Amino acid sequence: MVFSLFIIIFVGILLGWHSKFRKRVPILMYHRIADVPGERNSLPAGKFIEQLDYLKLHGYNTITLSELYNHFVHKAPLPPHPVILTFDDGYEDNCRVALPLLQERRMKATVFPIANWVGRENKWESFKHRPTRTMNWDELRVWQAAGMEIGSHTLEHPFLTQCDETRLQEELVESKKILENKLSTNIDFLCYPYGYFDDKTLIMAQQAGYKGALAIFEKTPVWRQEWFALPRIPVSSRQPLWEFALKVGRFHILFIILRKLERSMKGLLRK
Template sequence: MTLKTKFILLSLSLAAGLLVLGSLAVTRYHSRIPLINRLFYTHPRATNSETPIYPYTGLKPEPNDPNGIYYKDRVIVLMYHDISPKPDDLKSLSVANFDKQLELMRDNNFHWITMNQYRNFILHSSPIPVNAVLLTFDDGYESLYKYAFPVLEKYHAPSASFLIVNTVGNPQHNGVPKLTWEQVELMHKNGIDFFSHTYDSHMYVPTGPSNKKQLPMLASQIYLKDKKRKETEQEYEQRVTSDLKKANDILFQKLGAPNHVLAFPFGAFSKPLLKICNQLGIDITLTVKSGLNKAGQTNGFRVNAGGMTNDPVLQMSLMKQALNRLGNNHFGKPSVPHHFILLTLLVLLILGVFWLWVGWKLFGEKMRRKIGGIAP
């Protein structure tokens, strides 16, 4: 094989390798490169609980089956927010539809479990009934007490509620009316357990000076206007630790039990946040991504069952087909291992060295021919 042929082959191999390396790097690290992230990846607020998504496509009403077994050793965690007689907000579910949901669950052999049962199943593989369902309510709206609680009592359904602790009984806090501690304590004695939705970190905040890019406060390093810079990782961890610890302390003081569960605001989380939860004894966390939960899955899926567009009948069909429609869902992981990128880079470096060596020899050979051609 001539030097020229070797050089051409090495050049083609090097070009192909660079394309592969670039593709691998973009796939793994796109979130760290804002321009590429904007060009090639879309980031709708899929983790934002204000954007309900109901995967009803292709579903049809199904007859009641009081003996049906749709899944075993799995739990569907249903997520609700506001319950209202006449909803006027997208994420508000009508009382009638909520009642119908529970009626259909009862009539189709679904079994409600408590958070304690769920936690023991996730952490210790404790037995649970077939078609297990955990009902959860976010944000601590007053409507939980006024409208949801009577329906839950009607069906003897246990549930769990996640409180933004600083809003409970706090008239200074703006927004939708929240629960009082008296209401919380009454419901706590009658089948509803209460857990953390942070102390006061349920909001989007700027991550830069322009306010254009905003991310969930609990999962992101925020921009410090007074210091004109972003939080350091240490500052972020101190802030989040303080917020979650304060929520835990107040819940323990009010309810007499340690808090081991956290629902992430907007479903957003990060590796440092998961580490902080572990340090604080929070061993169960919940997102807003749809899926089925199995033993060992400490960061859990939830199916959004609330909202004005909810259809209880199709919701029931979805739950019956959960294994096929939700059972394979998982949290995104880097599709390309870090060591694979390093190995590709090493191969390219070796190819590059050979390419330079062959190119240098080819250049020398051409120079010798040129000098030989003009010699007297």
């Protein structure tokens, strides 16, 4: 009797979970597509190919953030099993390595370049590894012409929560203007550097004219979809394919919840 009751409760939780999250689309976060030993944010091309082929084989369809927005706001239909691929910082290998692989499979992705670091080495923070170049304006236009999407990753990649109001507005507004002027397109989505944001950042991103903004998991709501705090799932260079499969599956939101719990526990232990 007790076991039967447990099964009923467990099934009820699963059904409720499925009803709550079945429309949530997994958003994956990449950085470099390169083989850099010891760098978890640099995914070797072979692993990236393996992941793209998994998506293709299992009927996933890549979409842009604009398509997701149009679905929820304007009720435009989405293809079956949608997934969003995003690239932070706009590294040159995104265009040179990732773009041809995406095109071969007729897939889409979104890149978030740092407006003042376009076509330069990644020296906006300290690196233990050899610096590498970001995409220049011509390469971003190639990305754009291939049907890919471009968003803003601010002017200088600062911790936005540490910026005063003047600096914060400049990071959000001027980066959008520069990208729009250089690429002759609307820049509708923002990616918070390091995934950090607060209420002031969120409000000012809306005022700057963005349609939405991406974080990682810190402070992102789980039980509702907040357009200016969209959670993403990082893809690590150490990640096996079975874990990738779970991260794009229907219970992908579990990874967000687990990371939030992990961060909360670490915060409590530090006190």
